[in-house]
Amino acid sequence: MQSYSVRFRTGDIVFAEGDPPHGAFLIESGRIEISSSQFGERRVLSNLGPGMLLGEMAVIDDSPRTATARALTDCTLTPIDARQFAERLAAADPIVRALLMSQLSRYRSTLATLSGDTSPSRHVAPAASSDAFALDKIRLESELRAALDRGELEMRLQPIEEIAGGRVAGYEALVRWRHLQRGDVAPAEFIRLAEETSLIVPIGDYVLERVCEMLAELRRRGREPLPFIALNLSSRQLEDPLLVDRILARLRAHELPPDRLKLEITESLVLDHVRIAALLARCHEEGMHVALDDFGTGYSNLGALLTLNFDQIKLDGSFVRALDTSRGVALVGVVVATARALNCDLVAEGVETRAQREVLQRLGCGYAQGWLVGKPLALAEVLNGN
Template identity: 65%
Template sequence: MDQAQRQRVGAGNIVFREGDAPTTAFLIESGRIAVSTLQHGEECLLAELGPGALLGEMAVLDDAPRSATALALTDCVLTPVDRSQFAERLAAADPVVRALLMSQLKRYRSALARLTGEVDGLHSASESDAGAMDKIRLESELRMALENAALDVCLQPILHIEHGVVAGYEALIRWQHPERGAVSPGEFIRLAEETSLIVPVGEYVLERVCDMLAELQRRGRKPLPFIALNVSARQIEDPALVERMLAHLRSRGLPPACLEVEITESLVLDRPEIAALITCCHEAGMEVALDDFGTGYSNLGPLLSLDFDRIKLDQSFVRALDRPRGVALVKAVLAMTEALGCEMIAEGVETTDQLRMLGEMGCDYAQGWLTGRPVTLEDVLRS
């Protein structure tokens, strides 16, 4: 590092004083520094820091006046760290981690104030802190919901357009919170994906789907419909995923073809393990669908090497069928899927005109509120 960026502080000199503005933190390159404060008029040593330690970072983080004085015990070399460097990283940090850090800082400030005899007021959580704490609370409640099997798995019908019959279903997870009411899947699935919770959530859905298929088979449903379930990025990274799916199917006497794997388009790029997953699925007799095609991540390159069985067209294309350009785009995607030997499922079908146009264009399947909203297994069995 450029020596000009470092500061040399001689033994016995003050680096900063209690009450100073928190403009800079320091990384101690060499030497030793004593950190002290006044306790009832007498000096109280808080810490003695050496090479590799950060000095003065707490005041910089919470933008509060220095709560202690730093004195060089020996000749020291320090690397200044500007507060903007901390601010940028703190702003980009996970909000939960940021809230925990700031909570610890506030607790330290309170303890220090009591130690020095100063009056310390009650710290209230900021709006961002409150949001992070709510996130922590929701994560704990999601763990409990998993343990208590309180998450619901619903089935949304997928209509075979030409034959006019329901060929299969997509499994959708729902959470009816006892106090919050219905929690948006986007909220709790995103929360699960930020932690390791997405793995047990995925396993939970897999087990429920296999139980549903077993009940449909027991009730004599023929032909047995397929049920598609979406897999997360963390599940895709697990090389034993397909074998675990097969184990669940075998234990219930179910054929592999009744389970379909859906991979969201945004996960396809730069993930070499997806090709291996598709190969394993095909070898086992399961089909694989590319979900949310055309949602802004579209890159036709992966379709050259990834052998998807179905492509699910995003609902934004279906909604555009009332415009010539929308019709042209859907026809183009249909031509592409046919050339690739894939079937196409159009998502978000809500009107009879949309269904009619898709059928006339040769689209294989339709999914949406027109063809059926997500329902329970009991509703499926009654239909």
């Protein structure tokens, strides 16, 4: 059987300084010495052994070899094609890629200086557009952290209407960020950025506190019955075993009944049935309701509804937009019947026209949310009856 590995004898040159970067190697056995010419003298930079990569830096930034690799003992190496690195680097997180290229650029400059070449411009690769994007992403993350610390994230309440009675039964809490220089940053952009890091957890705590404050103010202003406010949970928040305890602590601090806070879990997160089932059981024990959000967005699994006891299903707006077709009406009718059979409330999201609302009412859908019902409002606008 032909081996995938290559062998070098003691003293063999694996590659020499100045060679083109055709590929890298994984050292299976033996030891490799890395050296470079510094001010006319050969200097040993490192000594590599089994399990270590060899020659990957030149492959990553597609630069000539800046050092020589020589076998100190008989060695067995597994070649790694340059395309393998290129594919993985292209698929990597842009921030990780930018950090790697930044470190590599500094290494090249330092190595060039030690070798007597003091022209940094020859050794620092120009930033690619993807690097510029990554650096802007790093900058935006830092600015988001600062905005959170300064309390600059704003809360909006989008009304949810009880269709039969035509009254606002509750609201969904939405967080907004108006950047001092960039203007309004799309929620999808900064929430996705926060979810990529641990930043989503303090943002979740911030939103929870603001929601409790808004509920307390609605009660203080005599809003009866007190509407519920729904807030979305992220996957990182769901990983916290003390999440419900922390939520209950904030509700008690504001003397609020647990049933006025509704938790929303997006459909893509219910694949972890055990964790979600435990959360639902605990919430129901404490009197809190939980909604399955974005139902029908591509992760639909009726098994989730069979095993997870949600109090509410929120139908994705794509179904509402299809209500002008017989197929769309039929599918929404099935969802309405399913929700009724499971004793769940059904909220149709993205309701924008009276015709859509009329079809939903005829089908027996309980609640509607969307621009027809009302746009997201600041608390002051809600209190003023806008």
